[in-house]
Amino acid sequence: MVVAAALVSCTQASSGGGPGADVPSASADPAADLDRSAESAGGAGGAENADRAEREAGEAEETAVPSPAPALVRDAFATLQATLDDTCTPGAGDCAYFLGRVTRELAELDEAMRADDKGPGHFKQPLADMKVLFDKLGDDRSEAHLEKYFSEIVGTRDGINAWMQDHPDDYR
Structure with a gap:
């Protein structure tokens, strides 16, 4: 044609x-x-x-102006947002996947924010919140350990979502 x-x-x-x-x-x-x-x-x-x-x-x-590469923060935030409607019941044995996923998504968002052209200073609050969480979690990603910090994991996710909603230029 x-x-x-x-x-x-x-x-x-x-x-x-x-x-x-x-x-x-x-x-x-x-x-x-x-x-x-x-x-x-x-x-x-x-x-x-x-x-x-x-x-x-x-x-x-x-x-020709090259097309921009995918924005790492935007992509990492989108995958974190995909967990917003998900949850689990600590102690019921259904949290391994959910908490592991949210923790991985937060780690990827942390990495993307640190690598962003705006610099980590722009993402000061969410990076500080994730550092507090990661310091508590350490390297243990067992279900029992993640369930122990269920409120902190979900709270960090929700707090970062709220922060990002106030900074639409970072994800749109």
Whole structure:
């Protein structure tokens, strides 16, 4: 379909018909521009024009603004938010997955905030809250140990969610 649309566009422009026929069309896709340039380059000097069009397309790609990489804080916060409606009952044997997941999500968010361009100073409060939690938890991630700190884990998650809601630029 793209080729057909390009052919119609080229036909209208070369025949003088169609809206904006006197205005050269520019595409956001340098490869499409290259194809159109190569198509219109037929006849004498066609290879030369095609080479020039290819060079110009390459230059356009080099000067294009790169799309931003996924925002680590936004992504880590989104996975933490996915736990907001989940819970478990300490002592019932159903907390291993839930508390382990929330703890992992908090650790990933902590890492993302520390690596963010805004710097850890921007995330001072949530990083401090997570440090307090991680200091209490230590390295023990057993279900019994995590259940012992159920309120602290869920409270830290909820507190960070509230903080992030007040800082929408950090996750939108």
